[in-house]
Amino acid sequence: MKRELARLVLGQVCVHACMAGVRMAAPLYALRQGQTEAAVGILLAFFALTQIFLALPMGRYVDRQGLRKPALYCGLLASACAGLVAVWPNFAVMCLAAMGLGAAAGGVLISLQRHVGRMASDLHELRHAFSWLAIGPAFSNFVGPLMAGVLIDEVSFQVAFAALAALPLVGMWLIRRSRDLPAITPPEEKPNAWDLLANPLFRRVLLVNWFFSSSWDVHTLVVPILGHERGLSASAIGAILASFAVAATLIRLTLPWFTRRFLEWQVIVVAMSGATACLAIYPFMQTSLWMGVCAVGLGLCLGAVQPMIMSILHQITPPERHGEALGLRLMGINTSSFVMPMLFGGVGAVIGAAGLFWAQSLLLALGVPLGYKLRARKSRE
Numbered sequence: 001m002k003r004e005l006a007r008l009v010l011g012q013v014c015v016h017a018c019m020a021g022v023r024m025a026a027p028l029y030a031l032r033q034g035q036t037e038a039a040v041g042i043l044l045a046f047f048a049l050t051q052i053f054l055a056l057p058m059g060r061y062v063d064r065q066g067l068r069k070p071a072l073y074c075g076l077l078a079s080a081c082a083g084l085v086a087v088w089p090n091f092a093v094m095c096l097a098a099m100g101l102g103a104a105a106g107g108v109l110i111s112l113q114r115h116v117g118r119m120a121s122d123l124h125e126l127r128h129a130f131s132w133l134a135i136g137p138a139f140s141n142f143v144g145p146l147m148a149g150v151l152i153d154e155v156s157f158q159v160a161f162a163a164l165a166a167l168p169l170v171g172m173w174l175i176r177r178s179r180d181l182p183a184i185t186p187p188e189e190k191p192n193a194w195d196l197l198a199n200p201l202f203r204r205v206l207l208v209n210w211f212f213s214s215s216w217d218v219h220t221l222v223v224p225i226l227g228h229e230r231g232l233s234a235s236a237i238g239a240i241l242a243s244f245a246v247a248a249t250l251i252r253l254t255l256p257w258f259t260r261r262f263l264e265w266q267v268i269v270v271a272m273s274g275a276t277a278c279l280a281i282y283p284f285m286q287t288s289l290w291m292g293v294c295a296v297g298l299g300l301c302l303g304a305v306q307p308m309i310m311s312i313l314h315q316i317t318p319p320e321r322h323g324e325a326l327g328l329r330l331m332g333i334n335t336s337s338f339v340m341p342m343l344f345g346g347v348g349a350v351i352g353a354a355g356l357f358w359a360q361s362l363l364l365a366l367g368v369p370l371g372y373k374l375r376a377r378k379s380r381e
Contacts, residue, residue, distance in 0.1 A: 005116065005132055007174045011071070012112050012136035013143065014171030018078050019105040021144030021164040022085065023047055026094045029157050035091055043091070046098035051106040051334040058107045059114075059327020063320060067115040068176055074107035075172035079165045086161035104168070106330055108175075109137075114322045117314040118181050124260065126314060130307035131255035138249040138303070196325055201316050204370050205309060206332055208268060211367040212305045213333050215275055218360045219244060219298060226283065226353040227291070236288040243292045247299030255307055264308040269371035272364055275301040279361035283354030312374060 027040040035043075062070050081100035085093055116133050120126035144164065151160035196202050220241070227237035258267060278298040285291045309329075317325040351359065 004119070004178055005129055007177060008112050008116060009132055009136045011171040011174035012108060012133070013140040014167040014174070015075055015078050015108045016105050016137050016140035017144035017147070018082055018164045018167040019047070019101040019144070020141045021148035021167075022082055022097065022101055022161065024145040025148040025152060025157060025160055025164075026085065026098065028152070029089060030091055030094060033091070039091065043095055043098055045338055046095050047102040048334040048338045050099040050103040052331055052338060054103050055106055055110070055327040055330040055334065056324065057327070058103075059110050059323035059325070059330075062107075062111050062114055062323035062327075066181065067111050067178060071108050071111045071175045072172055074104040074111070075168040075175070077101075078104035078108075078168040082161055082165035082168075086158045086165060089158060089161065102334075106334070108171075110323055110326045110330060112175075113310060113326050115178070115181065117310070117322060118319070120314075123311075123315070127264070127307065127311050128256045130310040131252060134252045134255075134303075134307045134310075135249065138245065138252060141245065142249075196317065196321065196328060199316065201374070202313075202325070204373055205312050205316070206329060208272075208367060208370050208374070209305075209309045209329060210332060210336055211272070211364055211370075212275070212302055212309075213336055215279065215298075215360055215364060216302050217337060218279070218356055219295070219302075222353050222356050223291070223295070226357075227288070229353060230286060230291075232288050232291075240288060240292050240295045244295040244299040247296040248303030251300045251303040252307065255304060258304070263375075264312050265371055265374040267304055267308050268374060269368060271301040271304045272368050272371050276361050276364040276368070279357045279364065282357045 023044065027043055030040055030043060058070070077100050081097035081104065085097045112133065113130075116129045117126060120129050144167075148160045148164060151163055197206075223240055223244075224237050227240065232240075275298055278294050278301065282291070282294045282298075285294055313325050313329065314322060
């Protein structure tokens with residue numbers, strides 16, 4: 001299982017790095033071509049927009065088809081979108097490519113999450129597998145932008161886009177070497193995805209997941225504002241955000257050790273309590289060093305949660321509907337990522353950047369009891 005899991009993680013890195021690289025390079029190219037910041041904001045929103053509408057249908061398709069076919073189609077779509085920008089780099093094409101890349105990255109993510117969850121033979125393997133799979137997006141968010149940035153500086157934007165277009169093809173070669181697991185007989189009656197929400201535990205998992213994803217968005221969007229208010233340089237603000245990302249990646253490397261000793265709900269409660277404290281004291285930190293310390297603490301807390309959420313979702317969802325459940329989760333995350341920045345902007349204008357951190361801290365504190373309630377679930381042990 002370890003060798004196959006490594007191939008799948010590398011395949012995910014290739015596809016996600018293509019999307020992350022284009023997400024960094026396309027706005028930069030648009031700004032250099034004279035587009036406004038508002039237009040760039042719209043361009044970035046398109047990366048999340050298609051996943052709001054396509055995540056659920058994609059989840060159902062994955063439930064029917066398994067791993068290889070959906071992943072192949074999504075990889076080819078990602079390569080075609082990046083290649084299209086390389087050949088015809090104008091703003092309208094970049095917006096179209098952003099929608100395609102968002103859909104492709106989401107489709108591959110659902111396919112791999114469902115497959116990896118079914119590969120696990122027991123609860124320990126399930127937690128271990130999702131801990132390693134969660135490293136992929138974090139690592140690809142480093143690889144894709146770095147690769148694009150170096151090629152832009154050394155050669156050109158079009159060469160960077162072309163190189164990014166090749167990455168999903170490598171990813172598909174890796175993923176196609178994995179065999180599909182035996183198909184699960186679908187239910188006789190066509191299921192309604194919203195039936196999953198009738199399960200109170202499923203609703204709690206999605207709500208806890210939203211608490212953490214919105215905290216991630218708050219940090220990403222508000223730190224530059226808070227840093228600007230404190231007179232920090234752009235490099236200092238970038239270092240703070242980078243320290244957060246590195247901490248989130250490092251904690252995922254240690255999760256296989258934690259999952260042998262602690263249950264999912266225990267990790268979630270500790271992470272939620274720690275994130276509450278980090279967000280509460282963040283506005284009091286006046287220097288980049290202490291803001292960086294808070295960023296590391298917050299990254300450790302938020303980075304630990306996704307594998308735990310995935311593990312619980314697979315335990316409480318019928319096997320024939322895992323893809324549907326994953327699609328519903330992804331749809332909620334991307335809806336939040338699309339809507340929350342606009343909400344943060346409006347609220348932040350009234351209460352300030354520090355107020356946003358305190359409001360999010362209060363929200364997480366109110367969510368801690370939900371973490372305790374995740375104990376009552378059907379176990380696979």
